[in-house]
Amino acid sequence: MNDTLAHPLVRVYLSSVExxxxxxxxxxxxxxxxxLSEHIEVALAEAGGFDESGVRRVLDQLGTxxxxxxxxxxxxxxxxxxxxxxxxxxxxxxxxxxQLPAALVPAVGPLLAPVVTVVALVRLWRxxxxxxxxxxxxxxxxxxxxxxxxxLAVLLSVALGGLSPIGLMVAVLLALPLPTVGxxxxxxxxxxxxxxxx
Numbered sequence: 514m515n516d517t518l519a520h521p522l523v524r525v526y527l528s529s530v531e532x533x534x535x536x537x538x539x540x541x542x543x544x545x546x547x548x549l550s551e552h553i554e555v556a557l558a559e560a561g562g563f564d565e566s567g568v569r570r571v572l573d574q575l576g577t578x579x580x581x582x583x584x585x586x587x588x589x590x591x592x593x594x595x596x597x598x599x600x601x602x603x604x605x606x607x608x609x610x611x612q613l614p615a616a617l618v619p620a621v622g623p624l625l626a627p628v629v630t631v632v633a634l635v636r637l638w639r640x641x642x643x644x645x646x647x648x649x650x651x652x653x654x655x656x657x658x659x660x661x662x663x664x665l666a667v668l669l670s671v672a673l674g675g676l677s678p679i680g681l682m683v684a685v686l687l688a689l690p691l692p693t694v695g696x697x698x699x700x701x702x703x704x705x706x707x708x709x710x711x
Contacts, residue, residue: 518550522568526553526578533582533709536594545585549575582709594706595641602703605640606696608633609651613658613689630655642703654695661688 518524527546534542556571575581608629616626633655637648665684670676 518554520568522565522572523553526572526575529578530581533578534585535705535709537585537589541585541589545581549581594644596703596707597640597642599704599707602642602700605633605636606700608636609655609699610693610696612655612692613685617685637699642706643699647699647702651695651699655692657691658685658688661691 518527527549530549531542531546534545537545552575553571556574557567560567560571576584612626612630612633615629616622618625634652637643637651640648643651662684665687666676666681669680669684673680
């Protein structure tokens, strides 16, 4: 790599473009960065200005990292992630995390939990800010307590010589964080997407 590309402003610029284009396929992102690097090298060589003002001028002519990333993402075929508001993301994440606690609400829990689960799934799968893989992982974590609670209950009953209400409650409490893990991962992914789009 040429010394001109080692300039701190160029490194920050290219790093910012790389971060903002994380949704691109790896090969496409490498190609974009190679093209940008080559363009910067040529422009700086032609300008004969390797000082800070010359570097800034060349980078300004290219556009901001956000503009470069937006243009590259717009060229990609297929669905691209579209960030939602932080509030909408938070509501979806809370619904995902709240489905199991909703089942524990006295009297209405058995009716409330399925409603919360369906609403959370609809919001999750209609959102365009998460990839199919992220949605699939979150869905698995949402339903994992259905498997985890019975398995933990059996393990606790074997360890304690029988299943007691306390053992069952411990199994539920151990499974409780699983949907929350999915919700937190989705919220972090959405926050990264929003940050890249700025």
